[in-house]
Amino acid sequence: MIESQTLDFLKELVENNNREWFQANKERYDKARANVIELATNVITKLHKVDPSVSADLDPKKCVMRIYRDIRFSKNKIPYKNNFGVSLPTLGSKLGGVEYYLHIQPGKSFIAGGYWMPEAEHLKAIRQEIDYNANDLKKIIDDKEFVKLFGEFRKQDQLKTTPKGYDVDNENIDLLKLKSFIVSHPLKDKELMGAGAADEIVTMCSKAYPLNIFLKNAIA
Incomplete structure (x- = not known):
């Protein structure tokens, strides 16, 4: 679970995002990071x-x-993030790709799954899989429990134009125009600080698991 001191550190970092304050509080940062690593281990x-x-x-x-x-x-010269991010890849040790992602930020934490902004080759493969097997994906993302947990899958960043090689009248054009294929579910601070935090996170990941399987099969 996440300790209250970890969230307190992040809250104060927002107000003091500079090297002087960070160095003066380096020990607090090290303890906060160790806390996140402990949760990630579980x-x-x-x-x-x-x-x-x-x-x-x-x-x-x-x-x-x-x-x-x-x-x-970057024009934004603030030196530190105001969160801890945990990447849990499904294709070996390389971070990114089809993965689960835990975001720890006071009042804005969430767990996510899927593939954010796939590289060109993978994006092409995923679109091809959607074109061939859209019903398999729709069975996952249109499931009532899935929608209740993650919201409407189609309502994420899309191309403004039709992707090359596909017709504007394609019945699945809303899926084919997606730039990312991700889902997320918010986590309350009290959930992260609870003794069952790891179990709660894994439960949410299990709900995103079928999506990750579809995406991994697409790029295999």
Whole structure:
């Protein structure tokens, strides 16, 4: 579970996002990160039993993303993220791709699954899979429980034009125009701080599991 001190650190970081404050509170950051790593360790162990493609040997330290922002090409020069991100890949140890993702941010935490902004080759393969087997995907995303947990799958970032190779009258054009294929469910602070936090997270991941299977089959 996430300790209240971890969320307190993130809250204060928002108000003091500068190197001087961060260095003065480095010990607090280290403890907060260790807390997130501990939760990630528990989630990996439990999630592997639900989705074997999440390796039980994943290094939780590598799954917890850097808090340091890359500001080299950004107009926003704030040096630190105001959250902890945990990437749980399903295709080996490389982060990204078809995965589960845990976002820890006071009042804005969530668990997600799917594939965010696929690379060109994978995007082409996913669209082809949708074109061939749209009913399989629709059976997943139109399930009442799925919609209740994650909302309307089609209401995410789409192309403004029809993707190359497909007809505007294609009955599944709303799915074919998607740029990402993700779902997410909010997590309350009290849920993260509860003794059953890892179980709650894995339960949500299990609901996204069929989507991840569809996407992985598409790019296999």
